[in-house]
Amino acid sequence: MAPRSKKDNEIIKQKRREQIIRHALESFAKHGYHRTSISEIAKAAGISKGLMYNYFDSKEDLLIGVLEFVMPQAVDTIFNSIAKKAETLTPRELMAFGIERFFEVMKDQADLWKLSMSLAMQVSDMPKIHQTFVQMFDMTFRQIEQLLKATGMPDASLKARLITAQLDGIALHYFVMGENYDLEAVKKAFIQELIS
Amino acid sequence: MAPRSKKDNEIIKQKRREQIIRHALESFAKHGYHRTSISEIAKAAGISKGLMYNYFDSKEDLLIGVLEFVMPQAVDTIFNSIAKKAETLTPRELMAFGIERFFEVMKDQADLWKLSMSLAMQVSDMPKIHQTFVQMFDMTFRQIEQLLKATGMPDASLKARLITAQLDGIALHYFVMGENYDLEAVKKAFIQELIS
Amino acid sequence: MAPRSKKDNEIIKQKRREQIIRHALESFAKHGYHRTSISEIAKAAGISKGLMYNYFDSKEDLLIGVLEFVMPQAVDTIFNSIAKKAETLTPRELMAFGIERFFEVMKDQADLWKLSMSLAMQVSDMPKIHQTFVQMFDMTFRQIEQLLKATGMPDASLKARLITAQLDGIALHYFVMGENYDLEAVKKAFIQELIS
């Protein structure tokens, strides 16, 4: 019998990759990169340890795979939904909407976000991952900058950095303090300050 | 030779603890908690591995010790220097001074700061460490709040959270992006916005 | 389309075997038996890993295949070229010519030769391979013996062993010492001693 067609194999491989990535993300996010073993991920994904290495060269490579798969998604989730509303809302309304989305995503994907922040602080010996982060931050800055420019704000570039910093800082505090942090009040204050 | 009194022993023990903590901090900060081995720290501290366990029950316990020792210090470094100037400067000048200090410390102690942020994001299985962080953030909020109140700012509590978030966010971005981040420009913009 | 006849298939199979063997030899010789993986060989030979197992039962079986294929060839390379000259040269000239050939082949096929020697020293758990080596050495002894007899040398059998040992020993030293070994000088001395 003929072997599986190449196309079939491609599909299988792609699916497996995603399957592995999804479980890896879950474990990494829940317990941290270092505390998670390849074994765990393999078991969670229902495959053998060895097979992992058909898809990723090393644990670090897997981490890169996870980040590259998931981070653009997270960023896009916010900015796509903004883009969709772009024509029906004024720039100011768009900002407000975007911020709401930010807080939603932050809560929904807290684990991923925490993992990212944690990693971002310890990538000095993982250059490839470092690059991934730099790019992602840069992208975010630029997206926010665009939004601000549309509202006619001067110094949009710097302002974008300040705002992004504030948002990330709020996320940071929220992740650490959890219930002790009155996220709603902060959010409200943030929006008011921004719009006024 | 007379045996050392119990009190002497206590003092010696305390000193040794600090000595270990200092070296542990250095290694943790430089290479990360997981990448640092007990052996390394013991060697750096000039004692044997075995002796470590007279002072700390486990590696994690050592980490707690480090954080409890070092984090209040780091916060104090900033607020003490503010306190010293409290009488000679106006509240606004004090704010400006405090911010300058913040940025200095951030750069000087980048490694410690990164370590803290990184840990703060993955403490879910380490309740004691978690508590340490919550307290430290809380303390910071309150200190900033005091400063703001002195300038007559309304809503000082919320405002303190926003400002702290912004500062921490800037630190986060700076740590990730390094040379690609124009810290000076951001700092300037931050101060201007705050004071205007 | 008519199905390929059984004979055709045999031929194809034989060719493929050789193709695999050739690539296996190259890899084994270059990196050593243990450092070479089946994957590598399969890729080099342009076939799938699975297909390898239609031709060889195991990696060790492949090694046997390689040696059985290649060692008689290596020996023949020398003695055939001697045989061709047999009628035009005196026995002494023939010896000299053979020795030149030996050194040429030794340099050209250093990797194969090293592999063989290395394996020859650790075949105790591989009886089939061991046999292959014994036969090959034996054949070599006899060939040299013939050459010597033709020159009228007494005790040709023992003398053949001594000369072969010397040649193999020189090869051994040359392989180990590389640039630090003055092969040309040794060769010259060897020839002179032999002829004088």
Next chain:
Amino acid sequence: MAPRSKKDNEIIKQKRREQIIRHALESFAKHGYHRTSISEIAKAAGISKGLMYNYFDSKEDLLIGVLEFVMPQAVDTIFNSIAKKAETLTPRELMAFGIERFFEVMKDQADLWKLSMSLAMQVSDMPKIHQTFVQMFDMTFRQIEQLLKATGMPDASLKARLITAQLDGIALHYFVMGENYDLEAVKKAFIQELIS
């Protein structure tokens, strides 16, 4: 209680090292370097796997340790016994005696010798081990050269290489062919040729 004195520890360490080396040598010699696992050696030596790494940085480092420990011994075994007789025997008698010793050692330490030869042929990616071999061969050449010079032989340097090659070649053949090789006859012929 006081810890073991430093001297005690040194002694313990030295003993363990030798203990490990001895068992490693045995396993390496019997099954070859690659076929021998650290586990095996540890078990044979009656210690835990982990402890191996207190004494050797890696498997390769262990191999180096083995070779450096054992090879000078093997060489010395021959040349020391020669040195002892140096004053009571004529140079020629000394040569003959040395050759006898060589053949004895070759038979007694066949496994070590085989291991060495096998490794010597595949050290291209182990530079440190390669160096060890180069040095050892060099040393042997020079020792033989001295012996020859004492007999007034001209061209002692080249002659030493030829003789060593012959001896090593004989060893090679003997190791491969075993019972099929008439070592005694070859030895006799070798000596006769040398002395005549």
Next chain:
DNA sequence: AATGAATGAGGCTTCATTCAT
């Protein structure tokens, strides 16, 4: 005949922790 995804055993190595001294 042919593929390569999948397995699983085993290899090397690290390291927190213990314990005899």
Next chain:
DNA sequence: TATGAATGAAGCCTCATTCAT
């Protein structure tokens, strides 16, 4: 109090081999 030899579990990774397709 102090040492560091020793342990053992666990981690990452490789690879010969099998098997569904």
